[in-house]
Amino acid sequence: DAKTTQPNSMESNEEEPVHLPCNHSTISGTDYIHWYRQLPSQGPEYVIHGLTSNVNNRMASLAIAEDRKSSTLILHRATLRDAAVYYCILRDRTYKYIFGTGTRLKVLA
Amino acid sequence: GAVVSQHPSRVICKSGTSVKIECRSLDFQATTMFWYRQFPKKSLMLMATSNEGSKATYEQGVEKDKFLINHASLTLSTLTVTSAHPEDSSFYICSARKEGGLYYEQYFGPGTRLTVT
Numbered sequence: 001d002a003k004t005t006q007p008n009s010m011e012s013n014e015e016e017p018v019h020l021p022c023n024h025s026t027i028s029g030t031d032y033i034h035w036y037r038q039l040p041s042q043g044p045e046y047v048i049h050g051l052t053s054n055v056n057n058r059m060a061s062l063a064i065a066e067d068r069k070s071s072t073l074i075l076h077r078a079t080l081r082d083a084a085v086y087y088c089i090l091r092d093r094t095y096k097y098i099f100g101t102g103t104r105l106k107v108l109a
Numbered sequence: 110g111a112v113v114s115q116h117p118s119r120v121i122c123k124s125g126t127s128v129k130i131e132c133r134s135l136d137f138q139a140t141t142m143f144w145y146r147q148f149p150k151k152s153l154m155l156m157a158t159s160n161e162g163s164k165a166t167y168e169q170g171v172e173k174d175k176f177l178i179n180h181a182s183l184t185l186s187t188l189t190v191t192s193a194h195p196e197d198s199s200f201y202i203c204s205a206r207k208e209g210g211l212y213y214e215q216y217f218g219p220g221t222r223l224t225v226t
Contacts, residue, residue, distance in 0.1 A: 100152060
């Protein structure tokens with residue numbers, strides 16, 4: 001079973017920030033938090049990952065709660081190209097990814 | 110960045126025939142690759158872990174005789190859907206684990222859409 005829960009869908013206006021939440025209350029101390037996104041008819045694309053500290057890269061920021069039971073992917077300025085399904089995944093020592101339902105992000109022009 | 114390719118991108122086959130899908134890591138070696146399937150509007154479902162030089166590990170409920178996996182080299186894994194039926198029609202996606210350094214990352218292929226008529 002998926003170890004993460006996310007809202008099924010979210011909407012954002014173009015050029016505005018988007019905060020995509022993820023709950024992972026059963027996370028263990030060695031699980032990494034990964035975020036991928038998937039455009040229609042394409043394979044998932046890596047977005048960001050983290051373990052304990054907040055992370056920033058050119059695509060997004062990842063804010064991890066102090067107890068690590070939740071995290072938030074932040075897109076600072078949503079564009080139409082950011083419309084996709086975003087998956088929050090816990091990566092354990094087996095390196096297997098168990099995908100949850102993901103959040104379908106709709107960006108409004 | 111690391112690139113994973115899949116071939117073919119689309120395939121249509123007749124019921125009862127077998128279809129082979131290739132997954133290649135183009136610029137890195139991968140001792141471990143993964144195979145997923147995805148139905149329309151659904152999430153990815155892990156089918157199996159492909160290990161170079163050894164047998165694949167299948168997830169519960171996945172028929173290993175139906176979905177044959179071969180990982181003969183460090184850059185190539187193949188998934189063969191044997192005796193395909195219409196219910197096998199799906200989007201098949203592979204990923205490859207890039208090793209080295211302090212962290213292991215997975216890179217996904219673009220997917221193969223299989224239609225069985």
